[in-house]
Amino acid sequence: MTTFTDPQQDGGFRLSMLLNDTRYRGLTFQFIALLLLIGFMAFLGMNLVSNLAAAGLNISYEFLGEPAGYDINQRLIDYTSQSTHFRAAMVGLLNTLLVAVLACLTATVIGVVAGVARLSSNWLVAKVMSLYVEAFRNVPVLIWILIIGTIVQQGPSPRVYLGDDPERGLFLGFFAFTNRGLTAPAPVWLEGSIWVVGVFLASIVGVFLYRRFVRKALYDSGRLYPVFWPSVAILLIPAIVTYFLLGQPIGIDMPDVLANRFNLQGGFEIQRPLIALWLALSVYTGAFIAENVRAGIMAVSKGQTEAAASLGLRPRRIMNLVVLPQALRVIIPPLISNYLNITKNSSLAIAVGYADITATLGGITLNQTGRAIETVLLLMLFYLMISLLISAVMNVYNASVSLKER
Amino acid sequence: MSDTHSESISFVRESFLPEVPPPAAEAGPVKWLRANLFSGAVNSVMTLLALALLIYILWGFLPWLLGGNWTASNIRECREIFQGSGAGCFAVLTERWNQLLFGFSYPPSEYWRPTLSLLLLAVVIAPVLFSHLPRWLLIVTALYPFTAYWLIWGGTIFTPVMALAGVIAGYFAYRRAVERGFAVGLLAGLVVALFVWWLGGLAAASEPDSLALERVPSRDMGGFMLNMILGVVCVSLSLPIGILLALGRQSSLPIVKWICVVFIEFIRGVPLITLLFVANVVLAYFLPPGTNFDLILRVIIMITMFASAYIAEVIRGGLAALPRGQYEAADSLGLDYAQAMRLIILPQALKISIPGIVNVAVGLFKDTTLVSIISMFDLVGMIRGPILASTDWNGVYWELFGFAALLFFVVCYGISQYSQWLERKLATDHR
Numbered sequence: 001m002t003t004f005t006d007p008q009q010d011g012g013f014r015l016s017m018l019l020n021d022t023r024y025r026g027l028t029f030q031f032i033a034l035l036l037l038i039g040f041m042a043f044l045g046m047n048l049v050s051n052l053a054a055a056g057l058n059i060s061y062e063f064l065g066e067p068a069g070y071d072i073n074q075r076l077i078d079y080t081s082q083s084t085h086f087r088a089a090m091v092g093l094l095n096t097l098l099v100a101v102l103a104c105l106t107a108t109v110i111g112v113v114a115g116v117a118r119l120s121s122n123w124l125v126a127k128v129m130s131l132y133v134e135a136f137r138n139v140p141v142l143i144w145i146l147i148i149g150t151i152v153q154q155g156p157s158p159r160v161y162l163g164d165d166p167e168r169g170l171f172l173g174f175f176a177f178t179n180r181g182l183t184a185p186a187p188v189w190l191e192g193s194i195w196v197v198g199v200f201l202a203s204i205v206g207v208f209l210y211r212r213f214v215r216k217a218l219y220d221s222g223r224l225y226p227v228f229w230p231s232v233a234i235l236l237i238p239a240i241v242t243y244f245l246l247g248q249p250i251g252i253d254m255p256d257v258l259a260n261r262f263n264l265q266g267g268f269e270i271q272r273p274l275i276a277l278w279l280a281l282s283v284y285t286g287a288f289i290a291e292n293v294r295a296g297i298m299a300v301s302k303g304q305t306e307a308a309a310s311l312g313l314r315p316r317r318i319m320n321l322v323v324l325p326q327a328l329r330v331i332i333p334p335l336i337s338n339y340l341n342i343t344k345n346s347s348l349a350i351a352v353g354y355a356d357i358t359a360t361l362g363g364i365t366l367n368q369t370g371r372a373i374e375t376v377l378l379l380m381l382f383y384l385m386i387s388l389l390i391s392a393v394m395n396v397y398n399a400s401v402s403l404k405e406r
Numbered sequence: 407m408s409d410t411h412s413e414s415i416s417f418v419r420e421s422f423l424p425e426v427p428p429p430a431a432e433a434g435p436v437k438w439l440r441a442n443l444f445s446g447a448v449n450s451v452m453t454l455l456a457l458a459l460l461i462y463i464l465w466g467f468l469p470w471l472l473g474g475n476w477t478a479s480n481i482r483e484c485r486e487i488f489q490g491s492g493a494g495c496f497a498v499l500t501e502r503w504n505q506l507l508f509g510f511s512y513p514p515s516e517y518w519r520p521t522l523s524l525l526l527l528a529v530v531i532a533p534v535l536f537s538h539l540p541r542w543l544l545i546v547t548a549l550y551p552f553t554a555y556w557l558i559w560g561g562t563i564f565t566p567v568m569a570l571a572g573v574i575a576g577y578f579a580y581r582r583a584v585e586r587g588f589a590v591g592l593l594a595g596l597v598v599a600l601f602v603w604w605l606g607g608l609a610a611a612s613e614p615d616s617l618a619l620e621r622v623p624s625r626d627m628g629g630f631m632l633n634m635i636l637g638v639v640c641v642s643l644s645l646p647i648g649i650l651l652a653l654g655r656q657s658s659l660p661i662v663k664w665i666c667v668v669f670i671e672f673i674r675g676v677p678l679i680t681l682l683f684v685a686n687v688v689l690a691y692f693l694p695p696g697t698n699f700d701l702i703l704r705v706i707i708m709i710t711m712f713a714s715a716y717i718a719e720v721i722r723g724g725l726a727a728l729p730r731g732q733y734e735a736a737d738s739l740g741l742d743y744a745q746a747m748r749l750i751i752l753p754q755a756l757k758i759s760i761p762g763i764v765n766v767a768v769g770l771f772k773d774t775t776l777v778s779i780i781s782m783f784d785l786v787g788m789i790r791g792p793i794l795a796s797t798d799w800n801g802v803y804w805e806l807f808g809f810a811a812l813l814f815f816v817v818c819y820g821i822s823q824y825s826q827w828l829e830r831k832l833a834t835d836h837r
Contacts, residue, residue, distance in 0.1 A: 030661040037665060044692045051691045122449050123442035124456045138818035139811045140772035142779075142786055147811070150803045344677035350779060362683055372687035379683070380676045387675040 048373075063369040064089070070364050072355045074271045085365050092360030093382060099274060099356065100343040100386075103281035107342060108335075110282055111289025118294050129290070136287035141345050144284050149276040149352035155179040181275055185252045186268030192249035200239040207231045273354035277346065285342050289335060296331035297323065328401050336394040340387055347383070357382055470494045470804070480798035498802045499809055502793055506809070509628015509783050510792055516620055519557045520631050526550060526557075527638070535824060551642075558627075558635070560619035568606020572599040588744035624702040628783040630813055632702075636784075637771035640709040644770075645763070647710065648717025649756075653747065655718065656725050666718070673715035678773050681708040686780040705777055713770045720762035724755035757832055764825035768818045775814075785810050 018028045052058060064086040071081050076094045079087055118129040136144065155177050176183040214225045243250065300323050308322040309315075349356035350363055358379065366375040430436060443453040474494030478484045484495035499506070508517055530550040533543035552566035576599030584591030627635060654666035673681070685704040693699060728751060736746035756763075778787030789806045793799050799806075 026659050030659045033659075033662050033665065047694050048691050050695050051693075054695055120452070121442065121445065122452050122456075125452050128456045128460065134819060135815065138768070138772075138815045138822070140775040140786070140814055142775045143807060143811050143814065146786070146790070147803075147807045150807070347677040347679045348776070348779070350679075358677075358679060362680065366683075366687070372683075373691060376680060376683050376688050380680050383677055383680060384672065384675040 059373060060371075061374055063365075063371050063374070066369075068365065069368065072360065074274055074355055085361075085369070088365060089357060089361040089378070089382075092355055092357035095274075095354065096343070096346055096349075096356040096358075096382075097386070099277050099281070099346050099349065099354065100339075102278050103285065103342045103346070104339050106278070106282035107285040107289055107338070110286030111338075112293050114286060114290035115293025115297070118290060119297060133287045133290050136284050137291070141280070141284045142348055142351060145277060145280040145348055145351050148280040148283075149273070152272050152276040152279070153179055155272075179272060181269050181271040184268050184270065188251035190249045190251060192246040195246060196239055196243050196250060199242045200235075203235050203238050206234045206238075210234055271354075273349070273352045276352045277349050277354045280352075281342050281345055284345070285338050288338050288341075292331050292334040292338070293327075296327040296329075299330045300326045325401070332394070332398045332401060336391060336398065339390055339394065343386055343390060344383065474805075476500050481800065481802055484802075494805050495802050496805050498793065498799045498805055502788075502799070505629060505788055505793065506785060507629045508631050509626065509788060511626040512622060512628065512631070513620060513626075516560070516622065519560070519619065523554045523557045524634065526553065535828075556619065558622070558631075559624070560621040562610055562613055562615060563617040563619075564606070564610040564613055568610055569603065572602035572606060575599060575602045588742070624700045627702060629788050630785045632777070632782065632784040633771070633774045635702075636706065636709060636774040636777065637767075639706055640713050640774075641767045641770055643706075643710045644713035644717050647714035649721055649752070651714060651718035652721035652725060655722055670715045670718050673712055674719065678709070678712050678776055679779060681712055682776060682780050684708055701780075701782065705780075705782070709770070709774070712773075713766060716766045716769075717763060720759045720766055721755060723762060724757075724759035725751065727758050728755055760832065761825055761829055764821060768821050771818060771821075772814060785813065 018024050065084050067082050068085045068088040069081050070088070072079055072088065072091050074095060075091045076098060077087075077091060079091045114129050114132060117125050118133065120126050120129075157179050210230060211227065214227055217223050217225060304322055304326065305318055308318040313321065346356055347358040350359040353359075361375050361382075362379045366372060369375070427433065431440065444450045469491075470493055473488075473491065474496040475484055475487055476496045477500065478487060478495065478497040479501065481495060481498075484497060488495075504514065504517065508520060512520070527550065530543075530547040533539045533541070533547055549570070552570045555569075556563055556566040576595040579598035580591045580595030582591075583594035651666050651670060654662050655670060657663050657666075682705060685708040686701065689704045689708070690699070732750055732754065733746070736750040741749065775784060775786045777784050778790060781787065781791075783791060789810060793806060794801075794803070
């Protein structure tokens with residue numbers, strides 16, 4: 001009988017074992033790595049301290065409470081040039097989120113349409129779509145932002161738009177495109193409007209509940225209730241009834257073309273930089289999403305479609321019940337990173353003059369106060385938080401659609 | 407037999423019919439059109455819409471392109487020539503050609519140097535890209551960074567030669583010491599290389615003018631050349647760093663792992679532009695007092711960090727995709743960690759990661775245009791700054807942006823086509 005013993009057990013611990021014994025070598029390496037990291041951090045920190053001392057500066061966030069002194073055109077919350085730098089940063093943050101959310105929505109629509117169209121049996125449509133995808137994927141987003149910014153700039157000035165013909169109407173009776181942006185009718189919230197909105201929100205919940213009921217009924221009793229028209233009815237009828245019962249509490253503020261010869265008044269204005277950035281991010285990222293969608297659909301093997309067809313499912317149900325759930329698993333992870341990319345690319349807003357957080361906090365505030373370290377650090381933290389938030393939310397969704405394995 | 411048939415069953419044919427071509431609607435272009443463009447009402451409408459879109463675009467685009475002027479000396483001349491016909495004023499490209507490619511302060515007499523470096527790059531990158539070329543050509547490739555540095559930045563030839571000498575000496579030291587273990591070899595190589603570089607630095611400083619090209623400071627780099635420099639340098643630097651980060655993230659050592667995770671997630675969570683702000687206004691505070699890194703070097707550091715985090719994630723995907731058995735096989739052969747990685751794991755993981763790495767490289771090359779936002783004069787910076795702001799060319803947007811888009815498209819499309827070719831070539835699974 002041979003017995004296997006560890007040859008080093010009897011020798012006790014020797015110093016050379018720190019390097020030669022796999023049990024301890026890991027610890028040695030980690031210790032060295034930690035030492036190097038601490039040393040590197042200390043090196044940077046000491047440099048920072050001595051550089052700041054030499055320049056007579058300090059690290060302080062007091063500037064956030066001082067008046068900013070600059071104007072921001074596009075804003076979602078109240079802001080004047082007397083507001084603080086912090087308020088300016090908040091305006092910028094909301095603007096970043098606004099353009100990111102808008103662009104995510106439109107990019108998804110564009111991407112899904114283009115991705116499906118690229119797989120179309122129609123040769124010409126497929127080719128046009130691959131032309132779109134290749135053209136946008138292979139040119140820097142900054143150039144697209146600048147190009148689309150220039151296109152949007154080509155609109156007529158309000159004065160030229162109104163022109164000599166005061167009767168010139170709005171586009172479709174609602175919109176006006178000028179080089180200042182898009183003017184659209186604005187809702188006016190009168191007394192009681194909150195009830196209409198509340199009822200509408202409740203109806204959305206109602207639609208979800210109804211769909212859950214339909215599904216449960218299908219699984220329990222096999223009865224199939226209609227879904228689409230009841231959903232529309234639940235969504236719209238209560239809100240419309242409330243609207244008229246309360247005496248039409250939501251009005252419309254139309255853009256007024258007759259009040260002033262030189263400018264459009266009234267209505268709701270989406271400013272040009274926002275439109276430019278929104279469009280550019282949407283079509284640019286749409287091209288990437290199109291590729292993901294195409295890859296996702298192609299990843300579902302043809303056998304799945306055929307198997308579903310042989311079970312007697314109709315084409316639309318095959319798509320809904322068999323192909324899409326499987327394709328989504330492939331599509332969603334890259335879709336998440338595309339949403340993150342939109343958020344990060346929205347930091348190029350500065351190129352078209354849109355006041356996102358990079359332009360306010362990292363641009364004007366930085367230049368005015370000279371607080372480089374503080375502002376850039378804050379900026380990074382903001383983006384880091386947004387990114388982590390988006391990936392957390394999307395990962396939850398991804399987990400809910402992903403394949404449940406053992 | 408046939409006779410009996412012909413007598414009893416009168417309708418059996420006795421001879422073949424001559425072959426006839428298929429019906430016109432089922433062959434040739436007509437069939438193709440029917441199958442691919444007009445197979446149904448919806449399809450026909452879509453075809454017509456796509457056709458209308460194409461014609462509309464070409465209707466505007468072709469006169470602009472073909473009727474363009476290439477010789478005027480400013481935009482007013484262009485406008486006089488066209489009289490409002492809306493053709494392209496491409497004269498801006500001919501007049502500002504050098505500025506677009508080299509920036510506005512690279513000495514004009516030295517334009518041949520970056521041009522030569524670019525041509526050399528095309529030559530020396532061939533053995534890396536195409537594996538059927540002889541392997542010894544890789545030595546020429548390894549010499550390229552030193553040549554290109556000397557050509558583009560100038561200065562005495564001793565600087566690149568001594569740097570090369572340090573690398574060679576380090577390599578030989580590594581070869582001698584690697585028998586005692588990979589880590590020992592690496593350490594020995596590093597020490598020897600650093601020593602030779604220190605000596606070489608002294609030598610180069612004492613002979614600043616021997617065999618010297620005119621020295622061009624980094625801040626004079628500009629135009630598309632700057633995009634190329636940043637792209638090539640950062641991609642090549644970030645590849646090894648990315649591999650190390652990916653290995654670190656997959657490592658079983660918790661501290662190493664967490665350092666890598668925090669680094670990667672932090673970099674991936676912030677936009678490149680904030681890192682460029684760091685390079686522009688913050689990084690100087692963290693460097694030893696008195697050191698004077700120029701902006702282009704700081705930008706290279708930050709972009710390299712950025713790219714290496716993304717490459718690390720791609721390679722981590724490749725590492726994770728390898729079957730567990732490969733790791734176990736390497737262990738059971740008695741290979742240590744470095745050997746297992748070098749000989750078994752990385753060659754396969756890198757092969758899987760090639761498409762992802764190329765995507766990152768293309769994305770990075772496109773992102774080099776962002777340096778224009780921190781007022782460096784790359785291609786986009788040149789267009790937005792000195793050219794569009796000049797009174798001569800104020801308002802020539804389409805021609806300039808179109809040119810920039812075309813340059814990037816050609817490079818990026820070329821790279822992605824190469825990647826697809828390589829993917830097909832490396833596919834060793836049996837299909």
